[in-house]
Every structure is written in structure tokens, then in C-alpha cells.
Amino acid sequence: MEFFGLSLAQLLPLFGAAGASIVVLYILKLRRRQVPVPFARLWQRVLVERPTSALFQHLKRILSLLLQLIILALLVFALADPRFKGISRQGRNLVVLMDGSASMQGTDVPTGRAGVARESVRRMIREMGSADRMLLAQMDGEITALSPLTDDVAALESALREYAPRDTGLDFSRAMRFSLDALRGLERTEVIIVGDGGYGEARDSAGLVRIPEGTTLRHVAIGRTGRNVGISAFSARRYPLDKTRYEVLVELQNFGTRREEIELSLYADDAPLEVTRMALEPGRSQQRVLRDQSGANQTLEARIRLADQSRDDLPADDRAYATLPARHRSRVLIAGPANLYVQAALLLDEYIESEECTLAEAPARLRAGHFDLVILDGPTVALPEGTPALYLHPEGADSPLVADTTGPSQGLMARPTFDRIESRHPLMRFMSDLEDTNVGVATRYRLAEGDRAVASSAQGPLVVVGERRGGRFVAVTFDLRASDLPLRVSWPVLVINTVDWIHGEDPAYLSSFKTGESWRIPVAVGSRRVEIESPDGRRSSAPVIEGRAVFRGMRAGFYRVHSGDDVQLVAGNIADMSESQLAPRPFAQLNGTPATSPVAGRVGVRRELWLYLLGGAIAIALIEWLTYHRRVTV
Amino acid sequence: MGLTDFFKRTAQALAPEQELFDEEFQRKLDYLAVISRRLFAGRLRAERRTKKTGSGIEFADHREYSAGDDLRYLDWKVFGRSERMLLKLFEEEEDLSIYVLLDCSESMAFGTPSKFDHGRKLAAALAYVGLANLDRVALVAISTKVDKTLPTTRGKGRIFKIFDFLRSVRTGGTTALADAARMFTAQQKRRGIAIVITDLYDPEGFERGINAIRYRKFEPIVVHLIDPREADPGARGDVTLVDVETGESREITLTDGMVRAYREAHLSWRKEIDDFCTSRRVPYVAADVTEPFEDQVLRLFRRLAVVE
Structure with missing residues (x-):
């Protein structure tokens, strides 16, 4: 016999304590119920005729006590969970x-x-x-x-x-x-x-x-079987220069063994956007890029179904989801003389509001109203703490960068070229023609600790990013007028990238995440935990690590990430083609x-002896109950 | 116990007292009186009944004429004024005294409804029938002694005094019929009928009490109040029996067999009482408290050969 429940050291004190309690309760004199009668003398006649059998009564009480102790022993033994050895x-x-x-x-x-x-x-x-x-x-x-x-x-x-x-x-x-x-x-x-x-x-x-x-x-x-057509890729992005418009990539694949006619529907913010039909040969995939789309604010959803209205064998990959980055309005202050190429670049984004002022007025205007960015062309002025700024060839005592006048060139770089561009930096994205830009002369600045040249020539930095007095800055080290940069596409892209970078908007925004993987979702600064609402309505919380909520999504669909009052939508897709292979x-x-193949186990008697012990205890308790109420043991 | 509970309990205790002799009860009394009166005329006249129209000289009351009445006793003056046929009733000089002895010991309060309430109703009914027939009626509350007495009275109008008296008596103490009977016979010089309404739970034995009445030339009538529920206390197992009068207790293990034995002992005891009364020619009526009291009054009259 083996014991899988409580040990003997635990059971013995338990039995001792409970048994002692039962014995004490039996030894204590039973408090009898008082029954009033109108004339006790009549009862005496009965009692005289029926002599009491005290010994028999005593024995019956001992029998009752023994039954109680047997019940206790069975229960305690059951707690030990005994099983037959082997x-x-x-x-x-x-x-x-x-x-x-x-x-x-x-x-x-x-x-x-x-x-x-x-x-x-x-x-x-x-x-x-x-x-x-x-x-x-x-x-x-x-x-x-x-x-x-x-x-x-x-x-x-x-x-x-x-x-x-x-x-x-x-x-x-x-x-x-x-x-x-x-x-x-x-x-x-x-x-x-x-x-x-x-x-x-x-x-x-x-x-x-x-x-x-x-x-x-x-x-x-x-x-x-495996008749299945699925969406194998789905993503969307806003155009950098016109963020009201976007393009969508959708890829469909036929995982079955026969040709399928498919109807593809695209929904923007739950409203139908486009419906197209296509045919897919067995095992083939087809991509569609829907360019220059508009109308969606935040969510996009692709749905497919077979053109004959029948269903394939895996509905899970017939829908895909994507989100577009949320848009924010930005206020930009242009400090200094009128600058047409700066104004023109800002006009490209309708979410940017620009204002102008003189250099001297700039500090007061910045203190009076909230501006997301100040642009200073040439001369500089002391800015309030934490003000983000775009400096175009900064000069003066308040310049964030100091010219490096050492060397024979006296701090100047003649005809520098964009030899090194950090294209992975958010500021340098979509700069298709920057390396062809011609610059007449640029100033060589000495970079402070933490400053970073995101574009530079062999002679020195051309575009620098850094932080001063709690505010980010971007500095172009040459006078725009001494270059053809304002004539190039890269110029307005640089200005808008600057606004986005200052805002924290990530041009590498992911329109959807892959289910089953850990997602790192950027959330509002200062959040430590976020609450995430899954597509099925379940809520859970997730930690925020380095400004990103870390979470593993297991369902395809839209997730709501609650960070304080801020609610952000993210999308999750299966995006695993092996799962669509149903054959x-x-x-x-x-x-x-x-x-x-599995085999059945060896049938035998259930080994949980505690069940039988419990049954025995209940049976004895039942007998005790019956004998008590039939006045056998009392 | 809160104040509200106190008033609630007080109200519950008083309510039966008020309802004890309600209008329904009084209607039943009138019914009993009519039946008894109709039959008085044909039987026992001039033997022991004191009320007889025309046989006395003192006017006592009027009553409606009914077929068979002697027309000589019609009140023609009233007939001349109102055309109502009323018979004049006169008192006879030698009238009958009826004493209703009500046991007020604690055992009478046992059960719900209690024997005491039933006994009070019986006492009121018997008194009313007596008053209606111009007998002299007195009520005596007894336990170990005479607790309270309503002196001899006559006339139907006195019934409310009797109600008040019966409402005022309370149960308490033990039973000693012999002592109470001796005290009663000493107090009442005029002989008459003594109707003893009791449960006969006398530790000293009921015989002595009845004999004490007989020996003083009173004519006892025993109305034995019985509650059949007393034959089975209900509980089983280890219990302590407590006598409600004496407080005497006894620990026993109550089984069905023992209850059966008690029930037989109870029946045997009742038979002893019946035999005793029969042998002494004492009218004996067993009054079951679970039955209507008016039936028991009529049964009592039949037993006395008054009502057929």
C-alpha cells in the first residue's frame, strides 16, 4: 500500500485531535430536552412498570461512539489517498x-x-x-x-x-x-x-x-482536404508628402489544387472601398497594390471569398487587417525673414499650421502659445527650454552648434557631397535624390556629445540631430541658398520628416503585427502598463518597456491599446503561409x-481507494442516522 | 426584548380574553338557554326547580309565550298595549343554588387551546342556563384553596358580571381539590349543585375532593376536562419530563413503546374516575377540549336527565 495524500505524521495528530473531541463530547452529559407534562404522577405509573435498563443504554451509547470513531478513521485514512502498491x-x-x-x-x-x-x-x-x-x-x-x-x-x-x-x-x-x-x-x-x-x-x-x-x-x-485561398500579405502606408492618401499591398495565394475565382473586398474604417475579382491558378500567388487611396482614417480590412459564393476550408485566412498611423496637427513657427521655400514645404502637409514672426519676437511667441517646432534660418536666438527647432545654417551666440575653425579651411567645406546618409534614421527616409544634391559651401561644425550626423560628406556633417536644453533639434550645416536642395524632392521630405520626428511619429510604422509573436507597440510617454482589448473583447494588461507595450497577440483582428486616455488601434494577422496549407x-x-497510432490503456479497477473509504464512512453515518432516529442507539 | 415585542406579546395575551365571550359565544348561550327552558316545563317541576310561572308571588321577569304555556300567566296589560304575548315569571320561595367550581391550577393552562379557556366557556354556559331559568348561580375559582368567588346572583342580566369574573381569574399553583372543597363548603351555607370543572390532576387524588363536597350535602357534578394531546408528549429520545404544576422532573428515554404504555395508563386513569363517580352516583362528564363546548353542555344536561 502506498500513500499519495497526507503523510502519517500529519494524519496521526489529525485523528488524535478529532477523536479526542468526539470522545469528550460523548463523555459530556447530554443536555436533555425538557418536555413539560401536566401531571407527572401518571408517568410514574409507566416508569414503575418499565424498569430502566441503564446498562443496555450505556452499551448503546458506547456503540454509537464506536461508530463515530470508525467514521473518523475512514475519513482520515481517505485523506492519506492510499493505493495498492505497484x-x-x-x-x-x-x-x-x-x-x-x-x-x-x-x-x-x-x-x-x-x-x-x-x-x-x-x-x-x-x-x-x-x-x-x-x-x-x-x-x-x-x-x-x-x-x-x-x-x-x-x-x-x-x-x-x-x-x-x-x-x-x-x-x-x-x-x-x-x-x-x-x-x-x-x-x-x-x-x-x-x-x-x-x-x-x-x-x-x-x-x-x-x-x-x-x-x-x-x-x-x-x-x-485542402481547398483554400488566403491572404498571404496585407499592409498599408501613408504617403510621406500627402498623409491623407495611402497605398495598400495585398497578396493572395491559392493553396488548393484547382483554379479559383476570387472576389477581393477592401474596407476602410468598415466602409467598402474597393471590390475586385481575380483568378488564381493552383499554388500561385498574386499581388495587388492599390495606389493613391483615400478615405480611410485608421483601419483597413481585406476580405476574400470565392466568386461562386462557396466557402473555402479555412475562413481564418480570408480576412486581413491593417491600421494607418494616426494623424496629428502640428504648429510650426518660422522665426526670421520671410522664407518662401520653407513656407512652400510646410504647405504640402495639410496637418501642419505655420505662423511667422521676427527673430526678436520668437521667444515671446513660443512662451505664449504651444508650437511643435520653430524654424530658424540663419541667425539664432535663445529659445525657451524644451523647444524643438530646425536650424538652417545656424549663426550667432545661440546656435546649438559651434563652427570648427581649426585647420586650413577655416571651418568651411567647399562643394561637399552627401557621401554618407543614415537612411534608417527617421529623418532620412524617402530621401531619393539627396545624394545628388549640390552644395556650394557648408560650415564645419563641431559636434557635441550626443549629437549625430545623419548626413555628411567626407569633409564634415551636413545634417545634424541632437538635443539642447530638453528640446530636439535638427541642423542643416549649409545655407539653402547656396545649394539646390530647395529644388529637390528631398527638401520638403526633410522638413516633414523633421516635424514627424519631433512628434515621435515613426515613418517605419507597422500597419499590422504577426500573431504568435511578441509585439512592441509604441505608446504614450510615461505609461508603465497598458490595457489591451483583444478582437474577441477580452481585456488584459501588458508592461511598457522602453516606451513600447510588449504583448503577444494570438488572434487576428484589431486590438485596442488603452494607455491612460489615449486609445491606439493595432492590427494582427496570421501571416503564416504554412498555416494556410490545409492539405x-x-x-x-x-x-x-x-x-x-495511439493504443488504449489497460482497463482495471479504479485505484482511488479514498472513494471507497468515503463511501464506507457515508454508509456508516447513514446507519448511525437511521438507528438514532429509530431510537436504537439512544 | 424590545418595547415593540413587549406590546405585541401583551396584545397577544389579552386578545383571547376579549374574544373568549364574544357575540358568537353569547348567541350559543341563548340557544342553550332556550333548549333547556323548553324542557324544564315538562320535567322535574316542583321537585328541585325554583322557577315556575305562577307558583311564586314575586314578579321576576317576562318571556315570550310559547305553545303549551298556562294562559293564566299571560300579562294581559302588556298584550293590551302592545299586542305582544308575554308570560309573567315569578320566583318561588325555595329556589336552587348552582355553584360552578372552576379549577385554576397551572395544569389547566396546558395546551393550546388550553383546558382553562374551555373550562371558562363551559362555566359561563352553565351559569347562563341557570340564570336564564332564574336559578341562583355562584362561581368559585379553586386550586389548593378557594382563590376567588363570585357571590350568588340571579337574573339573565348578571351574565356579564360572570363574564367579567371569568376573565379576571388566572391559572397558577398546584391542585388540592380536597382542601379547596372543604373551604368552599365552609363558605357556602346554602346547599345546592356543585359543578366541578377540572382536569382532576390532583397529586393527593381526586377522590378526596369529590367526597369532601358530597359529605357536606352538596350534589357534585364532575366535568372532567380532557385534552387528548396530553396522551402523547410528541418528543422522543432522551428527555426530561417536567411537571408544570410542581416543577418535579424526571429523566427518561422516551420511546414509542413507552408512549403507548402512557396512553394506556391515561385511559385506565380515566376509567378509574368514571368508575368512582358511577359508584357514588356522581354525574360525570368527560369534556374533550377539542370538541365544541355547547355539545358538552347538552351532553351534561342529558346526563342530568334534563335534556333528551
Whole structure:
């Protein structure tokens, strides 16, 4: 006999304390119920005729006490969870990995692939041997244990109801590592994979995942056919110079084996934007770029369906989602004499409002009203703390940069060229013709610590970014009039990139994230945690690390990120083409270990003796109750 | 206990006192009086009844003429004025005294409704019938002694004094019928009928009490109040029986068998009472408190060969 519950050291004090309490209660004189009678003398006649049998009464009370102690002993013994020796070692230890990736949402079989998987596992649970134990887990972009390693059929069936495929790919090696870790040190172990195959190679940074000797690998294949057309790519971006307009990229792929006529619908802010039809040959993909679109403020959604109005076998990849960066209005102050090329560049973005003033008026105007940026052309003036600025060839004592007059050139750079451009810097994006720009002469400035030249020639920096007195600045080291930059496309792009960079807008904005991966979503400055509302309405919180909320989205659709009063929309898409491949793929072995079909367990008597002990205690309590109420033991 | 609870309980205690002799009850009394009067005329005349029209000289009351009445006693003056046929009633010099002895010991309060309430109704009914027939009626509350007495009175109009008296008596103390009977016979010089309304739960034995009345030339009539629910206390198991009068207690284990034995003992005791009364020619009526009191009054009259 083995004990799996409380130890003997715990049980003995428990039995002692409870038994002593029962004995004390029996020893204490029973407080009798008082029954008033109108004439006690009449009762005396009866009592005289019926002599009391005190000894028999005493014995009956002892019998009652013994019954109570037997009930207590059975209950305490049940708490020890006794089992017959050896049985626990004969049972199998099973880990069932249920594929919960997006492809398991396929509807090619009745009740769907998920329903078939659920039914298969339910059958396995019911076929478990009396000594078998099972752990249920769902594998998708991550691995989720649905139950502990248990022999409790009810608990396993309850855990099985938690299984629900999600809109992610499959991290198979991670799932296998988990299962092997769960079975480590146990005997008669089995890993049972229930899924539609195509799990990919089980390899991670530690190498190939190998099934240890003594562990059996089993596989239950789900799925039948694979007629599916899916959206394999979907993204959108605003045009840098006209942020009211945008372009959309959508890529469709036919994963089936026959030609399909498809209807593609594009929705902007839930309103239909465009509907197109196309035909796709088996295994082929097709891209469409919808240029110069307008009308969407924030959300875009692509939907496809078969032109014959029938449904393919995987609805999950028939919809894709994207968001456009939110627009903010910006106020810019141009300090100094009138400057037509600056004004013209600002006019390109209707979300920018510009005002002009003299250099002397600038500090007062900046203090009086909020401006997102001040542009100073040539002479400089002391700016209030924290004011962002764009300096065009800055001069004077308040210049953020000091000219480097050492050397034979006296701090001047003759005919510098844009030899090095940091195209990954937000300020330098979309600068298609900057390297062709001609500059007559530029000033060589000495950079302070933290300053960064994002464009420079071999002679020195041409465009510098940095921070002074709590405000970001961008400085162009040459006079625009001594260059052809104002005539080039790069000039207005530079001005608008400056406004965006000052604002924190990221030109590398992601229109959607990939489900199953960690998302890093930029949030408002100062947030420590954000609340995220999933497409299914569930709310959860996520930490903010380095200004970005870190979160793992497992569902495709739009997510709302609540950061204080600010609400931001982000989109998540499956974007895993292997999940759209619905055709069943064989799974015969895993790195040399063959996968076989599951077998039923050895049927035997349930080993939970505590159930019988509890039943015995209840039966005795029932007998005690009956005898008490029939006045046998009182 | 809060003030509200106090008033609530007081109201609950008083309410039965007011309702004890309500209009319904008084209608029943009139019914009983009519029946008894109709039959008085044909029986026992000049034997022990004191009321007889025309046999006395002192005018007492009027009543409606009914078929068979002697026309000599019609009040022709009233007939001349109002054309109503009223009979004149006169008192006879030797009238009958009826004493209603009501047991007020604590055991009478046992049960709901209590034997005491039932006994009070019986006492009021018997007194009213007596008053209606121009008998002299007195009420005596007894326990271990004579607790309270309503002196001899006559006339139907006095019934309300009787109601007031019955409302004023309370239960309490133990029972000693012999002592109370001796005290009663000492106080009442005029002999008559003594109707004892009691549960006969006398630790010293009911026989002595009844004999004490008989020996003083009173004619006792025993109205034995019985509550059948007393034969089974209801509870089972280990209990303490407590006598409500004496406070005497006894611990027993009450089983169905024991209750059956008690029920037999109770029946046997009642038979002893019946046998005792029969052997002494004392009229005995067992009055079940769960039955209507008017039936028991009529049964009592039948027993006295007054009502057929």
C-alpha cells in the first residue's frame, strides 16, 4: 500500500485531535430536552412498570461512539489517498499535444478540425488505463498546459473544453521540449500529437529535439482536404508628402489544387472601398497594390471569398487587417525673414499650421502659445527650454552648434557631397535624390556629445540631430541658398520628416503585427502598463518597456491599446503561409523516432481507494442516522 | 426584548380574553338557554326547580309565550298595549343554588387551546342556563384553596358580571381539590349543585375532593376536562419530563413503546374516575377540549336527565 495524500505524521495528530473531541463530547452529559407534562404522577405509573435498563443504554451509547470513531478513521485514512502498491508504476504517463494553430480552424471535416481533435482526445481519455495519467496541452505560437498530469477523467474532460485553436502559427520545437520536460524522470512515457501534420522541423537553438529512449511517439492525423485561398500579405502606408492618401499591398495565394475565382473586398474604417475579382491558378500567388487611396482614417480590412459564393476550408485566412498611423496637427513657427521655400514645404502637409514672426519676437511667441517646432534660418536666438527647432545654417551666440575653425579651411567645406546618409534614421527616409544634391559651401561644425550626423560628406556633417536644453533639434550645416536642395524632392521630405520626428511619429510604422509573436507597440510617454482589448473583447494588461507595450497577440483582428486616455488601434494577422496549407501532411517520424497510432490503456479497477473509504464512512453515518432516529442507539 | 415585542406579546395575551365571550359565544348561550327552558316545563317541576310561572308571588321577569304555556300567566296589560304575548315569571320561595367550581391550577393552562379557556366557556354556559331559568348561580375559582368567588346572583342580566369574573381569574399553583372543597363548603351555607370543572390532576387524588363536597350535602357534578394531546408528549429520545404544576422532573428515554404504555395508563386513569363517580352516583362528564363546548353542555344536561 502506498500513500499519495497526507503523510502519517500529519494524519496521526489529525485523528488524535478529532477523536479526542468526539470522545469528550460523548463523555459530556447530554443536555436533555425538557418536555413539560401536566401531571407527572401518571408517568410514574409507566416508569414503575418499565424498569430502566441503564446498562443496555450505556452499551448503546458506547456503540454509537464506536461508530463515530470508525467514521473518523475512514475519513482520515481517505485523506492519506492510499493505493495498492505497484499500480501507480504500471500506468502510462501521457502528454497529449493538441495542435491549436490557425490551420486547425479548418472546416474540411464535419464539426471542424478542432472538433475532430477534441473528440479524438476525449476518446483517448476514456480509454485510459486504470493506472494511466495524462497531461493535456495546446500548442500554437506558444505552449499552454490545459491540465496537470492526472488520472482524473473529469478534470481532463473539463480541461479539454478549454482547447480552442488560435490565429497563430506553430512553435513545434517548443511544444516538444515542453512535453519531454514534463515526462522527464517518469517511466512508460508517451507523447501523443493530435494535429494536421506539417509541424516543421523540431529544432531550436539547443539543436534537434530528439525523443529519448523509452518514450513512445504517437500521432493522430486530423484533416482531409485542402481547398483554400488566403491572404498571404496585407499592409498599408501613408504617403510621406500627402498623409491623407495611402497605398495598400495585398497578396493572395491559392493553396488548393484547382483554379479559383476570387472576389477581393477592401474596407476602410468598415466602409467598402474597393471590390475586385481575380483568378488564381493552383499554388500561385498574386499581388495587388492599390495606389493613391483615400478615405480611410485608421483601419483597413481585406476580405476574400470565392466568386461562386462557396466557402473555402479555412475562413481564418480570408480576412486581413491593417491600421494607418494616426494623424496629428502640428504648429510650426518660422522665426526670421520671410522664407518662401520653407513656407512652400510646410504647405504640402495639410496637418501642419505655420505662423511667422521676427527673430526678436520668437521667444515671446513660443512662451505664449504651444508650437511643435520653430524654424530658424540663419541667425539664432535663445529659445525657451524644451523647444524643438530646425536650424538652417545656424549663426550667432545661440546656435546649438559651434563652427570648427581649426585647420586650413577655416571651418568651411567647399562643394561637399552627401557621401554618407543614415537612411534608417527617421529623418532620412524617402530621401531619393539627396545624394545628388549640390552644395556650394557648408560650415564645419563641431559636434557635441550626443549629437549625430545623419548626413555628411567626407569633409564634415551636413545634417545634424541632437538635443539642447530638453528640446530636439535638427541642423542643416549649409545655407539653402547656396545649394539646390530647395529644388529637390528631398527638401520638403526633410522638413516633414523633421516635424514627424519631433512628434515621435515613426515613418517605419507597422500597419499590422504577426500573431504568435511578441509585439512592441509604441505608446504614450510615461505609461508603465497598458490595457489591451483583444478582437474577441477580452481585456488584459501588458508592461511598457522602453516606451513600447510588449504583448503577444494570438488572434487576428484589431486590438485596442488603452494607455491612460489615449486609445491606439493595432492590427494582427496570421501571416503564416504554412498555416494556410490545409492539405494533410504526413507525420511519420520525428528526428528518427517513428510516430505510431495511439493504443488504449489497460482497463482495471479504479485505484482511488479514498472513494471507497468515503463511501464506507457515508454508509456508516447513514446507519448511525437511521438507528438514532429509530431510537436504537439512544 | 424590545418595547415593540413587549406590546405585541401583551396584545397577544389579552386578545383571547376579549374574544373568549364574544357575540358568537353569547348567541350559543341563548340557544342553550332556550333548549333547556323548553324542557324544564315538562320535567322535574316542583321537585328541585325554583322557577315556575305562577307558583311564586314575586314578579321576576317576562318571556315570550310559547305553545303549551298556562294562559293564566299571560300579562294581559302588556298584550293590551302592545299586542305582544308575554308570560309573567315569578320566583318561588325555595329556589336552587348552582355553584360552578372552576379549577385554576397551572395544569389547566396546558395546551393550546388550553383546558382553562374551555373550562371558562363551559362555566359561563352553565351559569347562563341557570340564570336564564332564574336559578341562583355562584362561581368559585379553586386550586389548593378557594382563590376567588363570585357571590350568588340571579337574573339573565348578571351574565356579564360572570363574564367579567371569568376573565379576571388566572391559572397558577398546584391542585388540592380536597382542601379547596372543604373551604368552599365552609363558605357556602346554602346547599345546592356543585359543578366541578377540572382536569382532576390532583397529586393527593381526586377522590378526596369529590367526597369532601358530597359529605357536606352538596350534589357534585364532575366535568372532567380532557385534552387528548396530553396522551402523547410528541418528543422522543432522551428527555426530561417536567411537571408544570410542581416543577418535579424526571429523566427518561422516551420511546414509542413507552408512549403507548402512557396512553394506556391515561385511559385506565380515566376509567378509574368514571368508575368512582358511577359508584357514588356522581354525574360525570368527560369534556374533550377539542370538541365544541355547547355539545358538552347538552351532553351534561342529558346526563342530568334534563335534556333528551
